Amino acid sequence: MSKTTDIKTFANEPFVDFSQPENREAMEQAIARVRAELGQTLPLHIGDQKIVTEDKIVSINPANKDEVIGYMSKANQQLAEQAMHTALETFETWKKVPARIRADYLFKAATLMRERKHEFSAMMILEAGKNYAEADADTAEAIDFMEFYAREMLRLDQINETQPLTPIPGEDNRLTYIPLGVGIVIPPWNFPLAICVGMTTAAVVSGNTVLLKPASTTPVIAHKFVALMEEIGLPSGVINFIPGSGAEVGDYLTTHPKTRFISFTGSKEVGLRISRLAADTAEGQIWMKRLVAEMGGKDGIVVDETADLDAAAQAIVASAFGFQGQKCSAGSRAVIVESVYPQIVEKVTELTGRLSIGLPEQNYPSGPVIDESSYNKILDYIEIGKTEGRLVAGGNKADGNGYYIQPTVFADVDRKARIMQEEIFGPVLALCSAKDYQEAIEIYNDTEFGLTGAFFSSNEERISEALETMHCGNLYVNRKCTGALVGAQPFGGFNMSGTDSKAGGHDYLLLFTQAKLTSRKL
Template sequence: MSTMAKLEGFRNEPFTDFRQEPARQAMEEAIARVKSEELRREIPLRIGGRDIFTDTKIHSINPGNLDETIGWVSKADRDLAEQAMQAALEAFESWKKVPPRERAQYLLKAAALMTERKHEFSALMVLEAGKNYAEADADTAEAIDFLNFYAREMIRLSEINETMPLTPVPGEQNRLTYIPLGVGVIIPPWNFPLAICVGMTSAAIVSGNTVLLKPASNTPVIAYKFAALMEEVGLPAGVLNFIPGSGGEVGDYLTTHPQTRFISFTGSKEVGLRISKLAAEPAPGQIWIKRLVAEMGGKDGIVVDETADLDAAAQAIVASAFGYQGQKCSAGSRALIVESVYDEVVEKVVRLTKQLEIGLPEENKAVGPVIDEASFRKILDYIEIGKQEGQLLAGGRQAEGNGYYIEPTVFAGVDGKARIMQEEIFGPVLAIGQAKDWREAIAMYNDTEFGLTGAFFSREEDRISEALETMHCGNLYINRKCTGALVGAHPFGGFNLSGTDSKAGGYDYLLLFTQAKLTSRKL
């Protein structure tokens, strides 16, 4: 079978239907198994194939049950970060010479094992990240997709001269090859603690680079589980170094390190801009411009005109706003509705929101906790701001439970310039605004410093065509929710201050972790 045929055969990992009792029971058993076998352990750093335990620990807890410890994770400092850098530099000298097809096999093996243990990975996310069954399952499925997709894409890139030959020149033999960059720093977020961590890391590794993985401090245990899986499939020591630590200490040190070749970051706008600034200043001894791949969040919205299927629009608004408690960079935290159907859509949204059940993720409630106390306090502060900027129609308070629970909150009548319309809250808060017509609604949608995802609901083809051209975002969806990008189908990345528009899960993503070398030989 040709390489292209193999690529065309890529299929996304199917989601589990937890409405079926066997599937639900399997997840419950996986949660019980993880609780009895994997929690409350001391987890080491992993540098150059060696376990290193430190006195300083990250205490990972269940945000839905604050009495439950997930694990104590050793914490790196600058000296250990430097050890990890030296281990990665040493490993790079041999790893960059490993043929791309062989590098891809590590990812394919990891994908196969993760598929076999899918519920185990998902169960750990239910406990550490506060995801319900469906959200955790989708996260694991996306991680599997990234492994499979990037493995096949690396093979395609390595054979690109066979599939897309250069323009021939008589008397010359010309070849374009994609070679690795060097050592990179991987800084993934906590909200997709497996999928994005796996995608960022595997893309860099399969491209021939070695990496320093600094996971989010809220979800280091699931990141370690992935790092251990890569070791299990035989990834050579030093290719992936696991170094949890402080962003201000370890993150800044590695970002400014002269041997760091690239930084791959997903997180807040503020941290992303800080990394961009630090990385732009060359350090003594640095001989390259550091490459930054960054996804920095959004203030995404859904536009609804008067011709739309209003029930479908309301369902999409609620799913986009409150899926995983609104803790997604793609979350639809704004809804912009034309005035002739405004009241009807608002009524439907409020009714659906009030039907959402809040509680423990391990009991598979629709709405679980937000990730930590800092987020909890920040979101409640924004809700107080919202009470001054709009009409509170649902939620607005802390919810019951031994965790960071907040009611799904809906504000209507919100001005486009209001803070809850402009600032990323990253929580279960929806702001609804009214527009005189669909063009004004699109203008309100575009009035933001971000540009990640958006959705447009209409039955009019002329309007859809104009929306496709004028709504300014990296991922635009028509008549569906604005969350839920699939690897290979919806390459993901945004405009403006949403990041570098690096399309994760797309056919050009690996190019960001390589450099193209042209060789020309006179015959």
């Protein structure tokens, strides 16, 4: 197969239809298989060493607090330093591996993950509290990232060979993109496979080596990915797996003089802290560290009076409450033109009330939030919301031996209210009215974030205006504001939503490379 064919044949992994009995049964069987493996003690991976530490991270099922998913060994600064030395040493050989070979590792991993797709999804159902569709989409995106970035590396390799520079007689000028070095990869818990896989494989296929520090609430699914990469033969030391405390291990590596880049996805607060720490120059550091950051969002949906109100209401509810609102792209606010505001409030309230809550493994539409800290934070915001708006749905804890909260909707919320401005990262939706579509867009833009948004209208002139004036990295028309597809909808936002690094886009791998110009006199 030629390089050109490789590059052009990318297609997104299809989602599984769990309304089909055979697909649902297959997932139930995968959950049973994965459950039989729970409770293991899992090691760090530093080079070819698997290290079990006395200190452990205990991962539990957020839907059933009595069930332990696994006991994850926990790195300290000494082990982080060991991992750094291993990554530095490995980089000297890995950077010389041809691009096609690096890409082949990702193709092999994608093929193997596809064969075991339900098992990876089942682990997320149990460890992260995702229902079948959310977990399946997460695994599909992980597969997409690997195949897309493999093909992007092949494309970049072609560019290195044929970069169109202005010709100069008597000189041979070439511009090539070379890897950066050792990077720290810090993925989030809410897409514990897809984003972890995407961030890690983008860095390594570009020729870098990494220290992967997964989220402490979902380390077992990250370990499953690392084990897969080892199984397909990725050289030891390319990915070094070091779960640990952000305050101890994360800060230490962020400030390390040999760290060349940090790839982070998470909250605004942590992202800004990493930015500050990375900006300082440590003794012996000879570069400015590069930060690739995707942070928070206060995303919203704008609805005008010409819109399909049923479609708009369905999109609002899906965007707000998919995976319990635990997405940086979640539509946690909606701004509706006042002439149709009562109808939208009624429709959203009715649709929200239909969402049943229960065990993700039984595929309920709504499950738990991730942990006790999030649970308490979200409940605090609900109490704030009761002082800032009119409660029309939810508003309480939900039954179950887990972190269950009712999908909650507040109407008549002021544009400056806390629940309209602050990222809650839970199943809480604020509704606000506007006199017309232009004021609605103005209210939408009145935020420090700028990640995703949606505009519902049947008026082409208004749609054109919204496309130009709604300020966010990913804007959708007449559809929900969650669910970006790799390759089709590169993902990343403005302002406090991050560095607008477009994951799943054609310029993403360039963030993990540096351009080198060579000029030779003929």
